[in-house]
Amino acid sequence: MRIRHYETSSKGEIIMSHPMTPIVTAFERPPDGGKGLARDMRVRWALEEVGQPYEVRLVSFGAMKEPAHRALHPFGQIPTYEEGDLVLFESGAIVFHIAEGHAGLLPDDANARARAITWMFAALNTIEAPILDLQTTKFLEGDKTWFAQRLPMVEDRIRNRLRELSGRLGGADWLDGAFSAGDLMMVAVLLRLKASGMLDEYRNLSAYVARGEARAAYKRAFDAQFAVFTASQRPAEKN
Numbered sequence: 001m002r003i004r005h006y007e008t009s010s011k012g013e014i015i016m017s018h019p020m021t022p023i024v025t026a027f028e029r030p031p032d033g034g035k036g037l038a039r040d041m042r043v044r045w046a047l048e049e050v051g052q053p054y055e056v057r058l059v060s061f062g063a064m065k066e067p068a069h070r071a072l073h074p075f076g077q078i079p080t081y082e083e084g085d086l087v088l089f090e091s092g093a094i095v096f097h098i099a100e101g102h103a104g105l106l107p108d109d110a111n112a113r114a115r116a117i118t119w120m121f122a123a124l125n126t127i128e129a130p131i132l133d134l135q136t137t138k139f140l141e142g143d144k145t146w147f148a149q150r151l152p153m154v155e156d157r158i159r160n161r162l163r164e165l166s167g168r169l170g171g172a173d174w175l176d177g178a179f180s181a182g183d184l185m186m187v188a189v190l191l192r193l194k195a196s197g198m199l200d201e202y203r204n205l206s207a208y209v210a211r212g213e214a215r216a217a218y219k220r221a222f223d224a225q226f227a228v229f230t231a232s233q234r235p236a237e238k239n
């Protein structure tokens, strides 16, 4: 879907508002305590890696389900990405679009580029899927009679994937040569496991994630989303 951004000048003329500065949506009140686990973080990180300035529009849980936001995101979620008259949703597609349009996140060599894109898909399909399953089990199924049987099975499926990923990474810094959008996505996905302690069972994977977190672009993105969380904790100002 394509939309246009307009502003009105002091004389009432319609003007384009910074048409090429992308706008990303994020939670107005981040539910993760500012840990950078929501999916706007990976988009912010990609934009920081390529040096593309961006704006953020914060949305409440209610506003996400309103028609205005659903026009941008059919499933009523964040993040969305507006760039001129282009509107995207799905963090994977957004990061891919950013990586394609700027130098720095995908190699020039066609085969290396295809492999980096493969790692993006692997992060989103093969690694993130069982991690999401764990979150669903922990947060939504705790009261079920079968919860205690299901939890270790879900955890084992994650461990299998982590073991395989750990085996492939070996002693390398990144998954396939230089840091790429594939690593950005993989680190962003693995970060969701940090609190569980499971990452620490694979020393090369926890070091890999730490390398991602140590990148200057990651830190800038993290600080920006953390500032949103901090602001959301302040009591509302009275008039």
Ligand code: GTB
Pocket: 030, 031, 032, 033, 037, 038, 039, 040, 064, 076, 077, 078, 079, 089, 090, 091, 092
């Ligand atoms: N496949 C989509 C994508 O990759 O962009 C998934 C988008 C998505 O799940 N968005 C979530 C959302 O908008 C936020 S990131 N949820 C609100 C809703 O569906 O109504 C998922 C997320 C939420 C909270 C935490 N947390 O609290 O730690 C972490 C991650």
